[in-house]
Amino acid sequence: MLLATPLRFARGMFPANWHQLSSIFSRSTANTAWRGGIKLVGHKQLSNQRPIRTLSLAGQLVAVPLQHGRSLAEPCVRIGQRVLKGEVIGRGGTAIVWAHASTSGTVVAIDACHPADGDQPLPAVHIAADGQERWAPPRFPPHPLTVPALAEFALQMGLVGLGGAGFPTGIKLAGTAHPLDMLLINGAECEPFLTCDDRLMRERAADIVAAAALLAKVYGITQVRIGIEPNKPQAMTALQQALVSTDRRIEVHALPLRYPAGGQPLLVKSLTGRTLAPGRLPAEVGVLVLNVATVYALGRALLHGEPLVSRIVTLSGAVTSPGNIEAPIGLSISTLLAAAQPHGTGDIQVGGPMMGRVLANSAAVVSKTTSGLLARSESLFPPRAATRPCIRCNRCVDVCPMALRPLQLLSACEQENRALLQQEKLTACIECGACSQVCPSSLPLRDSFRHAKRTIWLGVRP
Structure with a gap:
């Protein structure tokens, strides 16, 4: 079972002036509030203090x-x-x-x-x-750059979403039969411990802005909005400064300081006021949504001819040398852990504590969706209490950002009742884990929903 970081109100974890930052960087939009969510201790200060590093690959x-x-x-x-x-x-x-x-x-x-x-x-x-890091000749997109050509080029350059699910970027870029008027860039990074997007925005803001402006030009989009939680003031400032050099209408907006602000339906609501109903694609409400690291990678491909061959990985938790490393795709996890120097022999968490998983194979390698490696310890990742009967407190309903009924969903999962799962909107669950986080009975809510989607809903059995 995934052990989530303990629920606490994040008092003292963010800059004292974050309310002012919010008013500076965010412009009001009607009906942008969404219900639910939780406030978590971020632990981001463990890994966001050092610049992005690289490793020598000689002999690797x-x-x-x-x-x-x-x-x-x-x-x-x-x-x-x-x-x-x-x-x-x-x-x-x-x-x-x-x-x-x-x-x-x-x-x-x-x-x-x-x-x-x-x-x-x-x-x-x-x-x-060979340790020489010699590049192949750059390959640039066709000219003129149309939407179909952009989508095909993204597939050929190996681009996928770097924020979580890893959906092929080319397919997302091509699936725009509906007219678009807005590009939304997800820089929320609301998972505790993870800071790879934070450091990327701080250090490579100009590249992100240039890529966003080019995307907007190709699609004829008039507005670009970058959403960031205001616990990343340096990233917000870096992007704001980079905007001086563009003539596109690009804005930096502060998102709500609560998890999971980066969930796609919630990001769309926060930045546009539009409602993305379960099963609908962002293009159906006129928006294109991309993670900030995906936009950066797309910019490297379009403007520099570089395919996606690396990603930034956060090293954090109980380690001696935390930080962020730009890791080649396929690099062994053991090499990254050697650079981080974990304390003890505890489990390694891949991804954030809310939506990630425990590393199952010590011989594993970095994939395009490997956002972080967290060395677990009891102080940072306290063991979950034993599961007890539900006390009907309704907390899971209160925090669900998708307005679902987690207990009823759990019952449908246990019954393997597909009709009931459809009635309770299993597919609307974004697997954020907020319900599991607040459950005083330690019911395996999120894990059950994730398992049910794969087995009962899709029919994939171990």
């Missing part, structure tokens, strides 16, 4: 997955072949996310690897790094 072996979700690229290299960083090593047809070498070196195997945040081994190209 990377295993770049060829599969992402249902997208499986065919390997186009052979064992013994020398490859350059950014070179295509897996390609496919329509709707396939291509794979690229994340370092220069020699292909030593085409075999399975275990992604850090996945359930099953995936086919991968294994590369022995």
